[in-house]
Amino acid sequence: MKRNTRTFATRLLLAVGLISLSAPAFADFIKDSKTSLELRNFYFNRDYRQANAAQSKQEEWAQGFLLRYESGYTEGLIGVGFDAIGLLGVKLDSSPDRAGSGLLxxxxxxxxxxxxxxxELGLTAKMRASKSVLKIGTLMPKLPTVLANDSRLLPQTFESGQLTSLDIDALVVDVGRLTQVNQRDSSDYENMTITRTGxxxxxxxxxxxxxxxxxxxxxxxxxxxxxxxAYGHLDxxxxxxxxxxxxxxxxxxxQSLKSxxxxxxxxxxGGSNVDNKAFGAMFTYGLGGHAFGLGYQDMSGDTGFAYINGTDAFLVNFVQISDFASKDEQSWQVRYDYNFAAIGIPGLTFMTRYLNGSNIDLGSNRNEGKEWERDTDIGYVVQSGPLKNIGVKWRNATVRSTNFGSDLDENRLIxxxxxxIW
Incomplete structure (x- = not known):
């Protein structure tokens, strides 16, 4: 596990130094601490269906370990503490001709x-005053302009600083800066880039x-x-x-209708040609355990939608494989969810959706691009007994495109x- 030792030492000293400032109030720091270990067993299979594919499939199996520690805060006007996360991914099955799934x-x-x-081992120093918290170190932000990805074995993390304030009733304020990213299949931090998928x-x-x-x-x-x-600025x-x-x-x-x-x-x-307007609308009608969704997304401008490579995009049609955010793309979605708790089977859920995108601008002298994707998720979390809280999820996707992109079938079993732990 490679690590920038100077950054690691700086973080550790910062965390310990902050704690020592409030040594008399150390009891709350310990009392409110919590530690957990998450285990993820992940099988991934992506089968490329076109005859001229450079790689016929990606197929890998791996075991992930995610150890999380969150301290409490020391007492006083300014409380201090630190968080830590240890991530380890272990190969169970792979080969050079099947690699590239994002698991390993x-x-x-x-x-x-x-x-x-x-x-990866990450540390985060934190300070709390009233209802505001400042964190500096390893973070996984979940904001409209930057959504850290956690769809594989290990999550994507960032070197960053973030201030979150809830001091005004009903208002949540977040400000901060990211400096480097560690992708979900990496142990090395690097500079950020713009996504170029699609x-x-x-x-x-x-x-x-x-x-x-x-x-x-x-x-x-x-x-x-x-x-x-929300505002975002990739320098x-x-x-x-x-x-x-x-x-x-x-x-x-x-019954309810969510808009x-x-x-x-x-x-x-100054360093790119980014120019995009992205509009999205999703309407979901809930009826008991059922949910019926209808969505529309429209891209306009000289380029597609911009976001940091590896992150999720804050788009209604960002789904398992495609983001439906290419230049001039227009897409729609139909979705159905069912929670089996409505018929006495809590923990069992089902989702299926279909998306269709068209009008993709592929440049001069090229025909219009089109794509569609169909996704199905089935998940179950054991509710009681010795296996309580074990979750099993199967995710299936099919993608087909015209004049660009890849045709593929995908299955994930998690x-x-x-x-x-305490």
């Missing part, structure tokens, strides 16, 4: 396939960036209505402004269990 770290010489194990039409003079600034406001007007604004690459609104309309007993509206404006910051 690859050798620098890709002909050798993947490494037997990889991981046909987004990006060109850039600035290939990487070591600075992403963000700020967001989310205000809950009532129990059913919330609005938000020398792009600027981004986002607004969103969610509203849940009670229709009758056991989720999102708009983003992205422009270049068995997970979180063990509270």
């Amino acid at each position: 770290k690859r050798h620098s010489d890709t002909r050798k396939g993947t490494q037997d194990e990889y991981g 046909a987004k039409g990006f060109t850039s003079r600035q290939v990487t960036s070591d600075s992403f600034d963000f700020a967001s406001l989310n205000y809950k007007w009532t129990g059913n209505l919330a609005t938000g604004y 020398n690459v792009y600027d981004q402004h986002m607004i969103n609104l969610t509203y849940v309309l009670p229709v009758a007993t056991g 989720d509206l999102r708009f983003a404006r992205s422009t270049d910051d 068995i997970s269990y979180t063990l509270p």
Whole structure:
């Protein structure tokens, strides 16, 4: 497990130093601490269906260990503490001709396939005053402009600082800066880049960036209505402004209509050609254990939607494989969910959806690009007995495209269990 030892030592000294400032109040620091170990057993199979595919399939199996520690805070006007996370991925099955699933770290010489194990140790110093918390170190932000990805064996992490404030009732404020990223199949931190999946039409003079600034406001007007604004700036690459609104309309007993509206404006910051307007709307009707969803997403401008490579995108049609965010793409989604708790089987859930995208601009003298994706998830969490809290999930996806992209069938099987240690 490679690690920048100077950064590690700096973090450790910072955390210990902060704690020592409030040594008389150390009791709350210990009393409110918690530790857990999450186990993930992950099988991934992606079968490329086109005859000219460079690799016929990706197929790997791995075991993940995620040890999390969160301290309490010392007493006083300013409370201090620290968090730690230890991540380890172990190869169970892979080969050079089946690698690349995102589960395992690859050798620098890709002909050798993947490494037997990889991981990360991260520390985060934190300070709390009133209802505001400042964290510096290893973080996994979940904000509209930067959504750390956790869809494989180990999560994506960032070197960052983030201030979160809840001092004003119903208002959540987040501000901060990311400096480097550790991807989900890596143990090395690196500068950030813009995603280039799909046909987004990006060109850039600035290939990487070591600075992403963000700020967001989310205000809950009532129990059913919330609005938000978010800003993101990947230095020398792009600027981004986002607004969103969610509203849940009670229709009758056991019935509701949820509206989720999102708009983003992205422009270049001198080192790229980013120029995009992204609009999305998702409407979900809940009826007992059933949920029926209908979504629409529209891209306009000179490029597709911009976001940091490896992260999730804050888009209604960002799904298991595709983001449906290529240049000029228009897409729609139909979705159905069912929670079997409604018929007396708690812990069992089902989801299926279909998305279709068209009008993709592939450049001069090329035909319009099209794509569709179908996803199905079935999950169960054991509710009682010696196997309580063990979760099993099967995720299936099919993707087909015209004039660009890859045709593929994908299956993921994940068995997970979180063990509270204290």
